[in-house]
Amino acid sequence: MGENYLNSLKENASDLLDDAIEQLKGYLSIPTISAQDSAIPETVAHVVSMIENIGGETKVLDDLGGNPVVYGFFAAGENGDKERTLLFYNHYDVQPPEPLEEWNTDPFTPTVLDGKLFARGASDNKGDLVARLTAIKVLQKVDGGLPCNIKFLIEGEEEIGSPNLAPYLQKYKDLFKADACIWEFGGKDEKDRISMVAGIKGMAYLELTCVGADIDMHSSVGAYVDNAAWRLVHALGTMKNASNEILVEGFYDGIVDPTNTEMEAVKKIPFSEEAISSLYGLKRPLITTEKGVDPREAMVFHPTMTICGLESGYTGKGAKTVLPKSAKAKIDCRLVPGQDPNHILSCVQAHLENHGFTDVKAELINGQKAYRSDYNHPFVAHVLKTAEETYQTEVVLAPNSAGTGPMYEFGKQLQLPIVSTGIGWVESKAHAPNESIRIKDFEQGVVHMAYMLSGFSKALQ
């Protein structure tokens, strides 16, 4: 530890940077779209070889269904602490790239422009895995070995809600045993502050479908034939009102109130409506501004109900006078600790039934519970402190993120503190066209992980 040591890590990270970016480009070229079942075996082989190439052991776990889970292991070096283990959680799958026409570069042809690397998965989450592997290379070079054991769990279904991860964690909880975990993601906000989280929201991703007829009809029958699109619109209208209040009975059941420490932590999160509004080009004020709610509290402590997609009938150019046979909505509810995705589904189904929309069917596409780590664990303080020293900038640690991941099962099976940090930036555009990372952020992320690992064992004593 110390300034000289940190500088040595920085120099070595800088030396390894070009090779690391080339390695990342190769990884990003694979279109690992789990929602479309694309390129899974190639990606697994690629991840295995990246780990083995720098001396790690691997196991490909595929005995419990779903896309394989890759286990990676690097033993502590001669001078390292063989009793301590840090676990990294990453995923090798990415979101679908659509709408393709809005990408300035091909999503699976990684392209460096103006210090940024553009590709689907650059930020979420392939870039982070390569940064962490590069941190291991830096430590191997600087120290001749690793300061503790390091494990990886790299799954391939995060972007479809990790539907098969829980059984793997349960069966292999001894294999993945560790003292603490660094989670998937994180990055810099609009003022280059480091933003980290010690927990995560859950999710209930629902698909609502209304079928009105067996075939599309000429719209002239609209005088007497009911319309699936109108039915869906009215059903949705009963679930959330125009003031953005969720009206589904039972939706808020079981929510765990935040602790005072968590409430205080949230007040330290910086937030600028102006910056958010300009970042996305918003046309209206924030919901929270209209309601007089603190947007930081909403972000961390309030569940959501978001329409992610609507589809019915003719959506092409010009006018087609059709009365559509069916209509569909995709709805993403972000959940907070205490909420259960299966209960949310039941509540929505009961709500539709009670409001007379028996023709609107709800299905749970994926469900995950929320999780918050113990905010007072020394590991949390260690990650914070090493981030401040590495980045020399303000570091913010929220009790949980606004985003989602399968953290709940980690906490339940492995019983460890979890902090999420990563190499994204405010315009990373995860899940949207033109996803990117800044190469400088990648380099700093490498240094932070190497530095954090070097002091990890001592911090936990």
Next chain:
Amino acid sequence: MGENYLNSLKENASDLLDDAIEQLKGYLSIPTISAQDSAIPETVAHVVSMIENIGGETKVLDDLGGNPVVYGFFAAGENGDKERTLLFYNHYDVQPPEPLEEWNTDPFTPTVLDGKLFARGASDNKGDLVARLTAIKVLQKVDGGLPCNIKFLIEGEEEIGSPNLAPYLQKYKDLFKADACIWEFGGKDEKDRISMVAGIKGMAYLELTCVGADIDMHSSVGAYVDNAAWRLVHALGTMKNASNEILVEGFYDGIVDPTNTEMEAVKKIPFSEEAISSLYGLKRPLITTEKGVDPREAMVFHPTMTICGLESGYTGKGAKTVLPKSAKAKIDCRLVPGQDPNHILSCVQAHLENHGFTDVKAELINGQKAYRSDYNHPFVAHVLKTAEETYQTEVVLAPNSAGTGPMYEFGKQLQLPIVSTGIGWVESKAHAPNESIRIKDFEQGVVHMAYMLSGFSKALQ
């Protein structure tokens, strides 16, 4: 006239049938999709050659914008009445064929199966034009010439709402001058009754668009960022309620009450909820049944507001957690006499504004006024009587159709009675996948048009 004469027409129609179907197949092979600006010049040339090949004169009118209007003229023969002219209205454009995956045959590879001809446009409206040209050939063969002058107006923008037809009708009203008009379409109902109309509903086809941001966002921001899809859902919910009542203020302005004769005519229209429900595979009762309204009155006299399409965000397979930047709805309002599409647009715009949806923009994609002919004109009786003699079945004539066409401008500029009849059948699936006609209906339609033309002049004396 008389039974022998009718039999002679039938024999000659039968002789010409195979050639006519081949000619129709050639015409249907052209993908004349006006909404997508596809194959317009080829189709115009094809229509011109079909008319000229049987001795007609043509003019291609293209001096007033939009797709060309084809004028066709056949002079009365030596024994015909040179003082009387019948005008046929047809259109050469078709609806988009989407959704393509639901067609059992290629929409532009006309295919005969089990006595039916399947292709986009078979029923709406290419089949009718070829039937009418074949009727002319029958009369030429049987009588050696035509019983009256015959004109055609064949336009190429009917499926996008005939936005440019009015100026052509105004400028060329002397060219198209006639004593009566046979309109585009018609056919047989589920009990093989002939269904005709003496008028037509109008249309206001609107596109509603809500833009919430410049880019699609990760759905985790849904805790504080408003959602264009929710905004559109709530805006639509204020325009029509779940009981299918249109709530837009001013929507019903100016509606002309039906006359007693028209009300009586509507009571003669056969209607079976069971048949309609089984035809389309409906999952719910008819709107009219729920409201206790006569569905025939709704069909003829009530305006509609139909969602033809909804689109927002991700609509592919699986889950994409996106907060969409925009949402769009296509809405088709079928209008009755007295309503004005531009007024409907203004009312919708004012309604959105008044309900706080200033971020939802309404645009009129196409607008047409409704029209009803004089139900008591002798031409109407002549078309009815010749239909009964030709088809030997029940004939129903409604004051206006539930569908739409540019009839209002014909009535205004040409001042003539109009009856619509054609060669469709109850499962023609106009505007939907697997559009078809039955070849026997085509043949009977040829005979009816020849027979109607033969007595036309005398009926009007």
